[in-house]
Amino acid sequence: MSADFTNVTILGGGLLGGSLALALEPSATNTRLWARRPATVDEARTLGINATADLADAVRAADLLVLSVPVGAMPDLLTRAIAAGLPASCLVTDVGSVKQTPHQTLAPLLAAHGSPFIGSHPMAGSERTGLAATSADLFQNAACLLTNDNQAPRPLADALDRFWQSVGCRTSWTSAAEHDALVARISHLPHLIAASAARICLEKPDHGEFGGGGLRDTTRVAAGHTGMWAEILTENSAAITGPLRQTIADLTEILHILETPDQVAAQTWLDKAKQLRDTLPPQR
Numbered sequence: 001m002s003a004d005f006t007n008v009t010i011l012g013g014g015l016l017g018g019s020l021a022l023a024l025e026p027s028a029t030n031t032r033l034w035a036r037r038p039a040t041v042d043e044a045r046t047l048g049i050n051a052t053a054d055l056a057d058a059v060r061a062a063d064l065l066v067l068s069v070p071v072g073a074m075p076d077l078l079t080r081a082i083a084a085g086l087p088a089s090c091l092v093t094d095v096g097s098v099k100q101t102p103h104q105t106l107a108p109l110l111a112a113h114g115s116p117f118i119g120s121h122p123m124a125g126s127e128r129t130g131l132a133a134t135s136a137d138l139f140q141n142a143a144c145l146l147t148n149d150n151q152a153p154r155p156l157a158d159a160l161d162r163f164w165q166s167v168g169c170r171t172s173w174t175s176a177a178e179h180d181a182l183v184a185r186i187s188h189l190p191h192l193i194a195a196s197a198a199r200i201c202l203e204k205p206d207h208g209e210f211g212g213g214g215l216r217d218t219t220r221v222a223a224g225h226t227g228m229w230a231e232i233l234t235e236n237s238a239a240i241t242g243p244l245r246q247t248i249a250d251l252t253e254i255l256h257i258l259e260t261p262d263q264v265a266a267q268t269w270l271d272k273a274k275q276l277r278d279t280l281p282p283q284r
């Protein structure tokens with residue numbers, strides 16, 4: 001891992017937090033994972049992760065704190081971490097799927113404590129959740145978007161950039177607002193489309209046994225944790241509504257084409273989709 005941080009604390013024992021702990025373990029003996037539930041701590045320890053349910057023990061001497069819990073739970077947990085002895089010199093980051101909210105809610109708490117905050121979003125999730133789904137390779141070749149709206153010092157920003165690269169990420173910097181607009185279109189909208197496809201295509205669930213790879217591929221992410229995704233979608237609703245209206249208009253267009261029906265127009269509609277899909281880089 002990057003040598004910039006010698007004491008890394010991860011708060012949250014889910015897929016991202018557990019996978020990050022695994023990715024750091026081989027070369028970072030001072031990585032600690034905190035989880036609220038003792039059962040999660042026990043599970044983490046069976047995976048070889050240095051885990052604890054004692055928040056004071058977790059944050060002691062931390063020079064990098066990674067918040068890996070739902071965005072809505074971050075302010076309360078961070079407040080408790082500060083009260084438990086989080087060093088003022090510690091850099092705090094998160095792995096939330098939205099970035100404006102953490103900058104608005106966490107940065108003021110940290111400013112009062114004297115600690116810097118930089119947002120992180122490794123695009124490395126899965127429809128699977130929990131420690132059972134963790135992988136030390138989860139971040140390999142994953143994009144990681146970083147946001148520094150609160151102007152943390154440049155050396156700290158560079159160090160966090162190196163940290164994410166050290167676990168395999170491809171890093172890019174943007175503003176929190178630009179981040180939320182981007183992920184609304186490339187991540188949050190696809191989840192809504194997958195969920196809608198599942199709702200319509202599997203209206204009669206027993207028909208699913210006749211479905212092929214297309215049905216499974218298109219609806220895969222709809223199997224994700226619904227509570228987590230409800231929070232993400234509502235937190236980023238302002239950025240999602242525009243692309244969602246575009247989708248409704250686009251589906252209305254093909255609906256009118258099929259009501260005609262017009263095969264040439266249908267192929268033109270599909271050609272544009274194929275041309276755009278073909279621009280995606282190969283999966284890394």
